[in-house]
Amino acid sequence: MAEAVKRWEQGELALELSAGPAEVRLTWLGKSSERDPTRFLAPVLSDALERARRAGVPLVMDFTSLAYMNSSTFTPIVKSLDESRRISVPVVLEYSQDRKWQALSFSALRTFETLDGRIKVHGK
Amino acid sequence: MTVTVKETTEPGVHSFEVTPDWGDVKAAWDPSRAALVEAGLGPDEAYQLAMVAQELLENAVKYGAFELGDRIALDLRVTDEEVTVEVRSRVGVDDGNLRRFDQMIQWIRGYQDPFEAYVERMKVVSTRPYSDGESRLGLTRIAYEGRSVIDFYVNEENVLAVSAVHRREAEGPWPKP
Secondary structure (H helix, E strand, O other), X not given: OOEEEEEEEXXXXXXXXXXXXXXXXXXXXXXXXXXXXXXXXXXHHHHHHHHHHHHOOOEEEEOXXXXXEOHHHHHHHHHHHHHHHHOOOOXXXXXXXXXXXXXXXXXXXXXXXXXXXXXXXXXX | OOEEEEOOOOOOEEEEEEOOOHHHHXXXXXXHHHHHHHOOOOHHHHHHHHHHHHHHHXXXXXXXXXXXXXXXXXXXXXXXXXXXXXXXXXOOOOOHHHHHHHHHHHHHHOOOOHHHHHHHHHHHHHHOOHHHOOOOHHHHHHHHOOOEEEEEXXXXXXXXXXXXXXXXXXXXXXXXX
């Protein structure tokens, strides 16, 4: 059973971190439309990755409930994938196939998937 | 916050004025999406083109050179064949941002498939440090996710007009990823 650990909020965006025996899950809620989302998101994503590393489990970033994100939001996400490689933490990006914008946005992020499954982009 | 709906007699045209403020750009989402739905677009098409409007408005605020009282103009023109999203805003004289914008447009045009440009741009972003500043992913996102062709001109008053033209019928439905 996953346990809620922490919640961050900025503007219309909230991120909820929960931890279970098999994963650390970061759930994105609301809208990410700040001018410089990296300032808020980079430390949050680093924290989530570090918790997953310490627990020895994958980090699952759940975007399925996210209503919108601007293009500036891709930067911290893509950079966190880079960091996950560096510290050897598997990452799964989960998106909603029912939300057309997510299907389009995350189809491009598939370019970062790795053959060994360390980075997965998964439509639900 | 101020997003003003401009009266227009031209059928299929919705015009707005937005103060060059980040909060106002965000506030333009709901009225622009509602206008696109009212013009007869389906929910996915309206969402994607509201995203196009947002990205162009964000660029206008980021790279504009505004004088007191300046507004950003947003026009949404919907016909059976195409949807045009046009954003007009003041830019600086001999503006370096404008040159980089032009280079980015030309770079995107160099790709036959905008998806490739989008992916390439994401790869560039992944290899650069945060401190490098703007990602300029927005334009490739407009080209791919918005299925739009981007063009622009600058008039003698240094107003930059950027248009994204989305062909409704010719390109068919968005592809399944």
